[in-house]
Amino acid sequence: MKTSKYNENVFINCPFDATYKTLFDAIVFAVFDCGFVARCALEEDDGSQIRVQKIFDIISQCRLSIHDLSRVEIDKSTKLPRFNMPLELGAFLGAKHYGAGVQKKKACLILDREKYRYQKFISDIAGQDIKAHDNNPKIVIRVVRDWLRTYSQVSIPSGSVIWSRYQVFESDLPLLCKELNLNLKELIFNDYVLLVSRWLKINA
Amino acid sequence: MAKKTSVKRVSRSAITGRFVKSPAKAGSVKYRQVDRAVRTVSSRRNGTINSRSTHRSKTQA
Numbered sequence: 001m002k003t004s005k006y007n008e009n010v011f012i013n014c015p016f017d018a019t020y021k022t023l024f025d026a027i028v029f030a031v032f033d034c035g036f037v038a039r040c041a042l043e044e045d046d047g048s049q050i051r052v053q054k055i056f057d058i059i060s061q062c063r064l065s066i067h068d069l070s071r072v073e074i075d076k077s078t079k080l081p082r083f084n085m086p087l088e089l090g091a092f093l094g095a096k097h098y099g100a101g102v103q104k105k106k107a108c109l110i111l112d113r114e115k116y117r118y119q120k121f122i123s124d125i126a127g128q129d130i131k132a133h134d135n136n137p138k139i140v141i142r143v144v145r146d147w148l149r150t151y152s153q154v155s156i157p158s159g160s161v162i163w164s165r166y167q168v169f170e171s172d173l174p175l176l177c178k179e180l181n182l183n184l185k186e187l188i189f190n191d192y193v194l195l196v197s198r199w200l201k202i203n204a
Numbered sequence: 205m206a207k208k209t210s211v212k213r214v215s216r217s218a219i220t221g222r223f224v225k226s227p228a229k230a231g232s233v234k235y236r237q238v239d240r241a242v243r244t245v246s247s248r249r250n251g252t253i254n255s256r257s258t259h260r261s262k263t264q265a
Contacts, residue, residue: 179245
């Protein structure tokens with residue numbers, strides 16, 4: 001494994017539903033604007049690979065990760081909580097603990113909508129620094145940027161600057177899609193990250 | 205014997221010189237095609253139309 005890519009890869013563990021998309025897009029943009037590469041389970045669609053194995057593979061390739069527990073809540077129809085995010089957080093912490101070499105250098109950012117809510121459902125991670133984003137993309141961009149600054153070799157613009165750039169990108173996105181014959185509502189993760197990274201390369 | 209030096213290919217932002225990483229696995233559209241679209245949209249936003257766009261719009265008209 002190339003250590004340079006490993007150090008730059010950021011695994012994003014979050015819900016992929018429509019209600020979370022605003023935050024997800026903001027996180028992906030912030031990761032790229034800070035000079036890192038966003039990775040997540042949506043990047044590959046290999047029906048022959050077991051989903052959890054795909055997640056383990058990506059985790060092993062990422063030094064950094066962002067885990068958002070804000071949607072761990074009771075589902076109205078099943079009356080059960082969604083637990084994919086805590087499971088993947090556990091896999092990441094396990095890789096750091098039991099893994100060898102570069103795996104030991106793993107670091108993660110844990111997010112929730114309120115700062116101490118996690119203590120009610122996942123108290124074993126008490127003592128870790130959980131950041132609250134209040135379901136606000138502007139806040140999540142600042143939190144992600146401030147955390148990534150610790151792991152960057154170069155200066156990174158402030159959260160407010162990245163937020164301003166994100167707003168310009170958001171206004172350009174429908175026009176970009178039109179130019180490329182893409183339907184904005186049908187953008188897949190790989191399309192989105194390509195547009196973000198190339199837009200930043202030219203505009204940042 | 206001279207020491208071997210490795211040449212590392214990097215990608216820098218055209219404006220700030222900051223490093224900008226590209227995704228590990230590219231999607232369904234090509235870089236060059238995307239770059240052209242980004243430049244076109246950025247130029248429109250900034251009110252500057254490059255010569256190629258002008259030529260195309262005249263041709264289409």
